[in-house]
Amino acid sequence: MKVIEVSNLRKQYRDQLVVDDVSFTVEEGEIFGVLGPNGAGKTTTVECVAGLRVPDYGTVGVLGGLTGTELREQLGVQLQSSTLPGKLRVWEALDLYASFYRAPADWAELLERVGLADKRDTPYGKLSGGQQQRLSIALALVGSPRVAILDELTTGLDPQARRDTWELIERVRDDGVTILLVTHFMEEAERLCDRLALIDSGRLVALDSPAGLIAKVGGRQTVRFRPSQPFDDSVLKALPEVTEMRRSGGQITVTGTGDLLLAITTALSAAHVVPADLRVEQANLDDAFLGLTGKKLS
Numbered sequence: 001m002k003v004i005e006v007s008n009l010r011k012q013y014r015d016q017l018v019v020d021d022v023s024f025t026v027e028e029g030e031i032f033g034v035l036g037p038n039g040a041g042k043t044t045t046v047e048c049v050a051g052l053r054v055p056d057y058g059t060v061g062v063l064g065g066l067t068g069t070e071l072r073e074q075l076g077v078q079l080q081s082s083t084l085p086g087k088l089r090v091w092e093a094l095d096l097y098a099s100f101y102r103a104p105a106d107w108a109e110l111l112e113r114v115g116l117a118d119k120r121d122t123p124y125g126k127l128s129g130g131q132q133q134r135l136s137i138a139l140a141l142v143g144s145p146r147v148a149i150l151d152e153l154t155t156g157l158d159p160q161a162r163r164d165t166w167e168l169i170e171r172v173r174d175d176g177v178t179i180l181l182v183t184h185f186m187e188e189a190e191r192l193c194d195r196l197a198l199i200d201s202g203r204l205v206a207l208d209s210p211a212g213l214i215a216k217v218g219g220r221q222t223v224r225f226r227p228s229q230p231f232d233d234s235v236l237k238a239l240p241e242v243t244e245m246r247r248s249g250g251q252i253t254v255t256g257t258g259d260l261l262l263a264i265t266t267a268l269s270a271a272h273v274v275p276a277d278l279r280v281e282q283a284n285l286d287d288a289f290l291g292l293t294g295k296k297l298s
């Protein structure tokens with residue numbers, strides 16, 4: 001079932017076109033990512049989905065075209081810019097948000113779920129960045145929505161807090177909430193998203209699963225190793241899988257496609273060379289973005 005349908009969305013601020021003919025659909029139960037560099041138009045796109053901005057052109061449908069109160073009841077939104085008064089206690093914020101809904105979730109249970117039960121009486125201003133983000137997720141979920149929009153959720157968090165937040169988002173999805181996630185972190189998109197819309201300068205560049213996007217750039221891989229003894233470049237350069245080979249100090253870096261690792265290890269073995277410190281790096285979403293737009297994501 002299609003939960004979000006965006007067709008030919010266009011949005012302009014004065015004379016700046018920031019969303020240019022963007023279309024995508026989000027299926028029920030997905031974590032759907034909108035990935036792109038700063039200023040690409042991601043927030044504007046999801047603000048149109050959330051009904052917070054009016055598109056200049058195109059249509060946006062959530063759960064078959066809900067609007068007004070019905071839309072607000074079914075859609076939880078956590079926006080990049082949202083902050084709360086520093087003195088507001090965690091429980092007060094949840095109680096306040098719960099009062100906006102006819103059938104709110106049990107917020108005490110929600111607090112357990114986001115790991116903030118022991119911060120119930122802590123003022124918002126005294127929470128760490130990660131705790132504030134987890135509270136903002138709880139606030140987005142307090143109306144028991146079927147769809148949640150989460151914008152730049154982990155920006156500014158340390159790696160551990162970021163990983164904790166990813167686990168939390170996965171649990172929310174496992175509970176049946178469809179998630180539209182805005183991010184400019186390649187690693188976050190790769191780890192969390194079932195499908196991704198790559199956005200650059202307001203335009204949809206590609207839409208696929210993370211693996212599908214990476215495959216679009218040809219599945220480039222890099223293999224690094226230290227050879228047990230000298231060998232001639234031609235041993236590897238002659239392989240059809242190899243596109244480039246570089247030597248730096250004692251290390252050799254080979255890039256290529258196909259079953260690169262097998263081709264290299266077989267050729268080295270025939271030349272009686274043992275590869276030590278062998279490492280394989282697959283192409284990632286950064287490479288995909290670079291291949292599709294000519295720009296680096298980060």
Ligand SMILES: Nc1ncnc2c1ncn2[C@@H]1O[C@H](COP(=O)(O)OP(=O)(O)OP(=O)(O)O)[C@@H](O)[C@H]1O
Binds near residue numbers: 018042043044
């Ligand atoms: N209310 C506004 N009025 C005028 N220009 C705006 C407004 N909001 C955003 N913009 C501009 O529109 C462009 C797209 O912004 P948007 O926030 O949608 O991008 P983004 O991809 O979410 O970027 P970021 O990750 O930096 O938030 C930017 O150039 C931004 O400066």
